[in-house]
Amino acid sequence: MNALTKFLKDYSLIELLKGMRVTGGNLFAKKITVYYPEEKTPKSPRFRGLHALRRYPNGEERCIACKLCEAVCPALAITIDSTEREDGTRRTTRYDIDLFKCIYCGFCEEACPVDSIVLTDIHEFHFEEAGKHVIDKSHLLELGDQYEQQIAQARREDAPYR
């Protein structure tokens, strides 16, 4: 019986036809190839890319220099110096992230009690000079200002699942 089945399978080319069916199906199916960078795949609101420091709507920076992100960072990529600002609040004087050390784990965002440090969905960035991989506070705040809407939108979308 087995020998007969094998004989029929071999000579009717049924295996080949099965394969061709997949090929044929894909040939006429909708294409998923994305023409990057013109086209991009959708990203999860939880995507972890370039960092940013956010502000409150009134323009006040959120960061209170609690240094929890620095403490939790497994790659020791964050360096913070803090001081008392003139108005008596606790603020950073330095907030550096070494993007070469960073492993984009997002722990800093998880640790932040004021939602200040966030990972945006920006994953395309480059440095043109040596040393520029360490981004400082002003740069991070700029990123925050520039992408605030995007950042806020992503947080809103993710909120029900947290």
Add this chain to the structure above:
Amino acid sequence: MAKIEIDGKSLEVDDGIMVIQAADQAGIYIPRFCYHEKLSVAANCRMCMVDIEKAPKALPACATPVTDGMVVRTHSERAVDAQKGTMEFLLINHPLDCPICDQGGECPLQDQALGYGADVSRFTEKKRVVEDKDIGPLIQTAMTRCIHCTRCVRFGQEIAGIMELGAVGRGEHMEIATYVGKTVDSELSGNMIDLCPVGALTSKPYRYSARVWELKSHSAISPHDCIGANMHIQTLRNVVKRVLPRDNEAVNQCWLADRDRFSYDSVNSEERLVSPLLKSTDHYEVTDWKVALDRVARELRKVISEHGADAVGGLISPTCSSEEHFLFQKLLRSLGCGNIDHRLKQRDFSDDPDAALYPGSQIPLEAVDSLESIFLVGSNVRKEQPLLGLRIRSANRVGANVYALNSLDYDFNFTLEEKSIVPPVEMPGALARVASVLASEQGVAIPASVSAWANTVALRPEFDMIARGLLKNPDKAGIVLGDSAALNPRASVLRGIANWIHENFGIGRIDLAQGNSAGAWLAGSVPHRGTRGGVAQVTGINALEMIESPRRAYVLYGIDADVDVIEGTRLTAALAGADFVVSLSAFKNDTMNKADVALPICPFTESSGTYVNLEGRAQLSNAAVPPLGEARPGWKVLRVLGNHLGVEGFDYIDIDDVRSELSFRDIEDAPLFQSHTIVEPDESDRVGSGTAFQRIVDVPPYRIDSYVRRAPSLQATNDNPIKPFVSMNPKQFSEFGLRNGITMNVVAEDGNGVTLEVRADARVPENCVYVPYGYIESIPLGGARQVAVEEV
């Protein structure tokens, strides 16, 4: 002994101790906020509730004495339920601002909330908010965080001796506050920061500058006083961030004086000297070490070959480490120069041959707590040596009688049984009077010199009282000679009489000195003695003589030559007239303007060194941070300078080599004090000589050395008048028609005068004025013993 059982563990503990103490001894953890082993039991936080068998409900472990057969459970349902309940109440009003709170990470409330706190609060009513108070430049308050454990209040009442913080209001409205508008001025106030179990009291200079988990601790010794307080210097990325006490029951217990705690402010200041400087005509040029050291070696050699080694003078600060003192004197002595001194403010050197091995104490610090009578002679011990003051206070609390013979009626944190306030000129006479009462009580013959001194002052009833008090139990009595005694124009007589009292009546002696003076003496940093009290290779002249008969060259080490010495004006003139001056200092200072070469050395935070305290306890201090800029540890600079000068024996590889050459091994057994010849009084010692005011001096606690003078936080305290002043007895003040705040000319015998603000001060005896040392503005008065006060 009582047999008890805690958590199934059978223990045998002393009767009458509290359950929490028994648990601590057995290493069983009971949560607590208000209980502290050095403070009285308040039992007001209710966190240490434990389940005790046969008790109807959970009891506070800190206020429940053990009884035989007691069975305690710290983790039973009833105990944990009580602890969790307490925690819920404590957290009702405590703000959730841990991320910005400086206590975060070392906060007992934070830790215990993790163990006993609930995830969510059931409290939906309004939380209370308490206004922050400004209680001075050292302590930052955030009173909403306060949980009313009253540790700070009890510290003030019991340890520091002045109740500056207290509880105002009741129940929900209870607040910890100072008396309206007052600041916390205790010299030990920083300890309240350590005691506070929450972030209500935190350090102001440290505020928001680091988090505790990122700090590195380095063990060190405080260089400011002769107690040798053990401390941790904590650093972040090689910057000193704060200083905390390191527990040592024998020395500082768990306390630290504010001076030790906050002086680190100076080492981060802008005033640090960070590169060797060479003077060229009118300005300084930054240079490198080789050029600078070559220049120093060349110039010193030149002065020595032209004028002899005696033309060089070496002045060193007593706050330097023993190794620095040792190499300093070794270097100068190798050059043939014996003019070495660290006693920069002393006026009377006549007892140098008879002097003790080092200024120290025969009574160990721990034994001070159990003294029964203590006699302070010329000492404001509370401010001069706060940690000794604290021990005297604790002796006083359990019944010791404290007597004082002072020129200023200092405000102590203990009660004086009897005091005698006499002008400085009468100090030796008054002490001699006490000695003669002691002698007549005990039937001991009194030396002629002591009776001659006794005759210089009239008999007062206090002297009898003091002497009788000391004789009650001479073995448990101590006589403390403080700063004003050492600054007295007749300091040698005071020391001599104190020694005579000690030898004849067995009353212990405690000599207080600034900084590491004991280490300086033992290292041989005095003109007449070598290392460990041995014979000096070369002897020379003392600090005052170096000022009075100017030298051709000066080596200044770690001092601000104007404010650190008694005759600042004359020394600066001598420096200006000298052929060559080299100043080794951690800071930029006015001395530099007179120096031809300024070399940057490391402060105590950047250099390892040994400090000897008044008991002769040699303690090692470690460098906490690497040297700033081009500054180098002092011992290295002296070592290389020795090489540049081509002298033998300067081939140390590390500081341990220096330390082993300067061994402190046998000092504990060496006799500390020896017999003393007492000079007879002369005309100048007669009371009432001259019509001018007797001048009383002391050095305010935050003006004593180059570190504290540059610590902004300490300088802003109320203990530190920003400007010097002249104060006078209120009675004479009004007789002369003076008003507080007006300025008067204060003129010394030599005609030098300064214009100072006048104040009425009830502490000052009649016919005296008080002008503190340690200020640029009062330098022209120098060491004047008498001054005239004239209208501007």
